[in-house]
Each structure stands twice: as structure tokens, then as C-alpha cells.
Amino acid sequence: METIQDAIANSCNVALMTMAESIGVDHFTRYQHIFGFGEYTGIDLPGEAGTAGLLYTADNMTAVDLATNSFGQSFNVTMVQLITGFSSLINGGYYYEPHVVKQIQDQNGNVIETKDPVLLRKTVSAETSTMLKSYMKATMEYGTGKKAAVEGYDIGAKTGTAQKIPRKEGKYLLSYIGYAPQENPEVVVYVVIDEPNVSAQDNSLLVLELAKSIMEEAFPYLGITTIQESEQIKAADAAAAAQAEGKDFGDTEYSDFDENYTDTYDKKTDSSADENYKPDLDSWATVNNGD
Secondary structure, eight states, rough: OOOOOHHHHHOHHHHHHHHHHHHOHHHOOOHHHHEEEEEEEOOOSTTTOOOOGGGGOOOTTOHHHHHHHHTOOOOOOOOHHHHHHHHHTTSSEEEEEOOOSEEOOOOTOOEEEOOOOOEEEOHHHHHHHHHHHHHHHHHHHHHTTTGGGOTOOEEEEEEEEEEESSSGGGEEEEEEEEEESSSSEEEEEEEEEEOSSSSSSEEEEEEHHHHHHHHHHHHHHHHHOOOHHHHHHHHHHHHHHHHHSSSSOTTTTOOSSSOOOOOOOOSSSGGSTTTTTOHHHHHHHHHHHHO
């Protein structure tokens, strides 16, 4: 028996169909729109086309349509829609308006416009986001994406092998979408091969090899946090938190003390204090001024 994590990691269509059946048509189509499918993304490019007609509605989706939609077939989305919705899955559930660039500079390198992040809506809870990332980490560890693993980086991903209509022609669209690092993702890589020029187009290794080669070059260039760096950050954060609570002093050694010291003070009470004592404040002031 497969768990939900196994079903995602191994791209088990039967399990996904069962889940979609439990979700139902109304909720399934509603969440497609929550993630921006069939909607305008608002990206700063001219001519973004309407895509509402590429999706089924709750009124015209049959049980068969729901089943095939559950594993990514029988409907279409743009790459911008998919990567924007996917990004919300791994960042805690925050759906931001996509932009092509972060800022615009003039010929002298002066920033003339900054594209500030615009939060549009919440798609999932932070807990759901964390759970889904663990499933996609499993995809890279033992599932369909393990051939795209890049040494030194903690990657989560999902693969896709979509059969195109008419299905009898054996044409496929292969896809891979991954992110790194697993904690606090810094980059998303989305790779698509539409009808690869080979006899057996459903060979997912084609897109895995391409995605791996892209990530091997892009991650070091972009300075993406490695596994080793992530562990160092976690260790430093844990040490700082422990010291703040007074539970850990690291490698500090205390040696400035007398091992032979004996406490000889015998005035254990306040009985030695003179209740009638009054300080000569005028005398003190005269002495201090003289100094």
C-alpha cells in the first residue's frame, strides 16, 4: 500500500484519481482557479491570453474528466500560471503577482524602477506547504525525479508525463519542476519538452537529464544555498537560540578560579550591622571634591 507521499513521489495515477474523487468536482475546479489556472496572472508582458476555455467547469466536468485532470491531463495551463501557482505551494502558501525582472536600470546602472512583490492571495496553509515539500523531497530521494539530483543541493520536485490528444498518436509532453533548497526555497526551475524527437516520447529520463544539466550550472552561478551551508546555518541558529536561553555556552572554558578556596566568613547574619550608623555625607563630599 502506498502513502500519499509515495503516490506523489512515484506519480501514481490511480492514487491521484482516488484523491480527486474524494475531493469532488466542485472543490477540484475551485482550487484550479485559486492556484491561478484559467486566470490572468498579471505578468508584466504584453498580450497575456485568456485561458479560461482550456479548463473544465464544475458544470461540464464528468467523472472521467475529473479522473484524468487529477494527474494533469485533459486540460492546459501556461508555464507562467503553473510556476506561479507552484511557487505558492513551496513558500508557505503565498501567491504573488509574477514579474519578468526584479528591477529596471538605466544605461548607467541606476535603478529607475523596482518591481515590489504584490501578494494576491493565500492558496494553502503553511502546514500544508511544509507537508507538500516533504512529498516533493521524496520525489528526488526515491521517486520519479531522483535521476535529476544534483550533488550538494537539497532539491524537491515533481515530474510529469502527459499524453497528448489524440492519444493513439503516442505524443507526449514531459515536464519537471523543482526548487532548492528544501528549507526557504530560493529558486524554481521548470523544464518542458513538448513532443521529444525520439521514437518513445514517454521517456521521462529525457527531461530529467535536461533539468539536471540546467541546475548543475545555474545553482552555483546563482549562489543557491547548498546542503552544507544549510546545515551550518541551522547549527549557528540552534547555538544562538540555546545561548539566548542560557543553556549552552559553546566551547567557552572557565579556568580563572582558585580550586583551594575556602569560605571563612563567619558573619552569616545581619547581627554585625550597626543600626545606629549614619554616614558623614559632608565629609565624603569634601574628600571627593579634593580629588
